[in-house]
Amino acid sequence: MKHIEAFENAISTIRDEGRYRVFIDLQRHRGSFPRATARFDHGEKDIIVWCSNDYLGMGQDDDVINAMHEAVDSFGAGSGGTRNISGTTRFHVDLERELADLHGKEASLLFTSGYVSNEATLSTLSRILPDLIIYSDELNHASMIEGIRRAKCDRRIFRHNDMGHLRALVENDDPNRPKVFAFESVYSMDGDIAPLEELCDMADEFNAITYMDEVHAVGMYGHEGAGVAQRDGVMDRIDIIEGTLAKAYGVMGGYIASDESVVDAIRSMAPGFIFTTSTCPVMAAGALASVKKLRSDEGRRLREEHQAKAEMLKQKFRDAGLPLMESETHIVPLLVGDPERCKALSDTLLFDFGVYVQPINYPTVPKGTERLRFTPSPVHTEAMMDDLVAALLAIWKQLGLPKAA
Numbered sequence: 001m002k003h004i005e006a007f008e009n010a011i012s013t014i015r016d017e018g019r020y021r022v023f024i025d026l027q028r029h030r031g032s033f034p035r036a037t038a039r040f041d042h043g044e045k046d047i048i049v050w051c052s053n054d055y056l057g058m059g060q061d062d063d064v065i066n067a068m069h070e071a072v073d074s075f076g077a078g079s080g081g082t083r084n085i086s087g088t089t090r091f092h093v094d095l096e097r098e099l100a101d102l103h104g105k106e107a108s109l110l111f112t113s114g115y116v117s118n119e120a121t122l123s124t125l126s127r128i129l130p131d132l133i134i135y136s137d138e139l140n141h142a143s144m145i146e147g148i149r150r151a152k153c154d155r156r157i158f159r160h161n162d163m164g165h166l167r168a169l170v171e172n173d174d175p176n177r178p179k180v181f182a183f184e185s186v187y188s189m190d191g192d193i194a195p196l197e198e199l200c201d202m203a204d205e206f207n208a209i210t211y212m213d214e215v216h217a218v219g220m221y222g223h224e225g226a227g228v229a230q231r232d233g234v235m236d237r238i239d240i241i242e243g244t245l246a247k248a249y250g251v252m253g254g255y256i257a258s259d260e261s262v263v264d265a266i267r268s269m270a271p272g273f274i275f276t277t278s279t280c281p282v283m284a285a286g287a288l289a290s291v292k293k294l295r296s297d298e299g300r301r302l303r304e305e306h307q308a309k310a311e312m313l314k315q316k317f318r319d320a321g322l323p324l325m326e327s328e329t330h331i332v333p334l335l336v337g338d339p340e341r342c343k344a345l346s347d348t349l350l351f352d353f354g355v356y357v358q359p360i361n362y363p364t365v366p367k368g369t370e371r372l373r374f375t376p377s378p379v380h381t382e383a384m385m386d387d388l389v390a391a392l393l394a395i396w397k398q399l400g401l402p403k404a405a
Contacts, residue, residue: 018339019361050357058250071285079278087278095288107263114244115143117254120272122147129178137183179208185228186216191327200237219248225294245287305378321403332374342370353391
């Protein structure tokens with residue numbers, strides 16, 4: 001192949017920096033999450049998964065699986081095309097209605113992933129709002145960054161959750177230009193939460209549209225699982241809410257929820273929606289069952305149990321003197337601070353102790369803040385946590401890593 005050296009050099013650089021990513025071949029077993037089997041060239045190993053974004057185990061839920069079985073038996077496998085050609089089924093329609101109702105909005109729109117929903121929506125806003133300025137939190141997800149970049153409009157990056165910096169940027173711009181504040185509710189690498197009420201107040205003051213990514217919060221917070229905005233009572237003040245069906249809901253896909261005219265404009269203008277085959281009916285059916293279940297009393301019980309398990313693991317890390325990066329959410333990160341030792345720590349946990357947690361390195365997080373990111377679920381037991389802490393302590397000392405001050 002032409003220019004093959006350039007590709008080889010790119011991979012060599014990534015390896016030399018200690019951030020080459022290895023995918024683990026996992027076989028999950030229905031009904032036994034978080035236990036799974038990792039498959040290697042030399043054989044298999046039983047493991048416990050500690051880094052899944054299937055936060056509540058809904059990918060293993062009987063009601064979700066049964067709904068998917070019924071859908072594939074009645075509709076078949078694929079959707080048949082884009083939404084406007086042949087790819088709209090009653091599952092797509094019913095799921096969009098359910099999501100709109102969940103977020104207290106007039107309408108919602110399904111995409112094939114949360115990445116696509118962010119990228120397609122944000123990149124389209126500038127075509128609808130001439131002379132737009134987008135103000136983006138510096139820790140926004142790559143999908144938001146890419147969508148804003150593709151919008152080809154003016155953009156301002158404000159320091160993470162820094163309302164003073166955001167105000168300074170806005171006050172320096174023409175008050176008559178349309179503005180969008182783009183931010184997340186839960187930031188998944190640090191586990192902190194945006195100051196939603198302050199953001200909404202400032203948006204009202206400067207006539208800005210609020211665009212919020214709730215992917216790590218939908219299903220997880222609020223009395224129906226609508227997210228942090230529901231929990232904090234500001235859902236009606238967020239103009240466009242973006243969410244995923246692939247984390248707490250345990251399936252796959254993304255969406256936005258907003259006023260009917262906003263959703264209709266994105267539906268009619270976003271290439272990332274128009275020219276993409278719609279999500280399979282079986283996925284939409286499973287997601288619909290999951291959303292409904294997590295809106296119920298059982299969903300509230302799962303959320304309470306999940307928060308309790310996350311706090312239990314945090315306390316065990318604190319008690320062991322491990323360098324917990326304190327968070328106010330279900331995300332439990334441990335600071336390592338070095339890419340090679342982060343990878344070595346992850347590998348040793350997997351091969352010697354049957355603990356699966358992926359290293360989080362640059363560019364996902366800034367250099368020098370490499371970490372292990374744990375996501376305990378309601379079905380992780382205290383005994384599993386104790387075994388995890390014992391394994392971490394043994395390897396921590398072996399690698400010469402500093403403990404918490």
